[in-house]
Amino acid sequence: MALESHLKTIKDMRLQGSTYEDISSTFVSMGLEKGGSIHNIKKFCLRYNLKQKEVVSNTQLEAAVVQAVQETGPTYGRRMMAGYLASKGVHASQQRVAAALRVVQPPYHRARSQGLRNLNPMPYHAAYMGQKLRIDQNEKMVMFGVTYVVAIDGYSGKLVGHSTMPIKNNLTIYDEVYNKSAVLNYGLWDQVRVDHGKEFLLSLFVQDKLSGYRLDQERPPYLQTKSTKNHRIERVWPEVNNRVTYPLKSAIINLVNQERLNMEDNTVRFCLSNLSCQIANIGLQRFVDAWNSHSVSGRGIPNLLAEGGCRVKLTADQLPTASQAADLYDQENHASLTRASVFGRDPFVDATERHQAERRFAEAYSDITVLLDETVNHNFGPFQNALMHLVHLSSQHD
Known part of the structure; x- marks a missing residue:
């Protein structure tokens, strides 16, 4: 193997602090064992003066x-x-x-x-970036109007799409996870894998329509399996839950237990879902950034393993919008997909009322990232106070 063709990747890994062993492990996991030994990597780095830089004191x-x-x-x-x-x-x-x-x-x-975890005892195999894409949802906060959906590439382990929504919805998942995040940014996967939930029907419908463009025509364009069969995604959810879900959920349960939050009130439910989705999505985005840049033992860094994306690229013109895809799905399947999903009831009569309430809320809480910062460090007060303030503002329009 000519290491010169991988000069940029090796240089980037050295800049990120990777050792010769880290780089060798990454190349072996990519199927490039020949020439990728620790000895050869070391010689190559010395030849091109690729030092393991420590760029901060x-x-x-x-x-x-x-x-x-x-x-x-x-x-x-x-x-x-x-x-x-x-x-x-x-x-x-x-x-x-x-x-x-x-x-x-x-x-x-x-x-x-002191914490011991066993997150992934079994392997999940994909031969190259773009062979398998897994999309899965997390409903640990569904009772509070928060659902996560993420898409992960089976080869690199890179999280290539994600969304946080009040209720899982076909059009939202297709638009924000499959279409705009995954396929338009990285290309078309040979196969999409999901569980048996109906929330993925639109994404699978479009994947099937696009199947003629795929690199591997022998593989089915999609599979529906149990979520527990997908070992890549099983590594992700415990991390998301520990870092985002459980702190936020604890803050909400604390309010419910104090009887400060009436979950029977549809305006309260709407406000809770609205703010919680925003806060949770900030935490999820932070996690995605960290996950894609961290080094996976024996494999490498997801961002580097996913360089170049899928081998088949599509343009925006080749992909229908969510509305167009839903119309076509309804026509061909004599069905009617839910176009929008709301948790609770929207108390605002029109967009003007909503904007007025949002402006007044922003005057009191201009940077909601602070609410997440405090919550993940077990200081629930700022988030709880912000939520009650939002409920108060919204109730004036109910």
């Missing part, structure tokens, strides 16, 4: 970690924290990040050290 790194912990909470270890920092443009080795985590937040470090 210890003081700068610790300051960056303090800020990152404030945003992500206590559950990010060295791999995910290094990935999160890299997504922010701060590059340091996992060893230095681990040392910084021990220094800046000893209680959080001890709590992580």
Whole structure:
């Protein structure tokens, strides 16, 4: 194997603090065993002066970690924290990040050290980027009007699409996860895998319509299997839950237990879902950035493994909009897909009323990322107060 053709990838990995062993493992996982030994990688890096750069001082790194912990909470270890920092443009080795985590937040470090998890005991195989795409949903907060949907490439492990919505909806999933996030940005996958839920019908319908463009025509364009059969996605959800879902859910349950939140009131339900979806989506985006930039042991960094995307690329003209796809689906299947899903009842008569309430809320809470920062660090008060303020504003229009 001529390593020169992979110069950019190796250079990027060295800039992100990867060791010779890390780079070799990545190349082996890509099926490039010949020439990708640790010895050859080391010789190549020395020839091109590709040094393992430490681009920040210890003081700068610790300051960056303090800020990152404030945003992500206590559950990010060295791999995910290094990935999160890299997504922010701060590059340091996992060893230095681990040392910084021990220094800046000893209680959080001890709590992580005592936690034992077995997230993925079995392998999930895909031969190349674009062979298998898994789309799955997480309904741990469905009772509060929050549902996550993510799409992950089976080869690289990169999260290529995600959305947070009040209620799982075919058009939203197709538009925000399959269409605009995954296919338009990366290309067409040979096969889409989902569970047996009806919320994926529109995405599967379009995948079938596009099947003639695929690289591998022998493989079925989609499969419906149990979610537990998808070992890639099973690694993701526990991480999302620990870092975003459970802190936010705890804050809401605390309000319910104090009888400050009436879940029988449809305006309350609407406000709860609206704000919680926004906060949860910020946390999910942070997680996606960290996940795609972190180093997976024995494989490499998802962003690097996914470079170039799928082998078959499509243009926007080749993909129907959500509305067009739904119309075609309804015509061919004599069905009627739900066009929009709302949790509770929208109290606003028109867009003008909604904008007025949003403006007044923004005057009090101009940066809602702070609400997430406090919640993941177990300070629920700011989020709870913001939610009650939103309920108060919205109830005036009910």
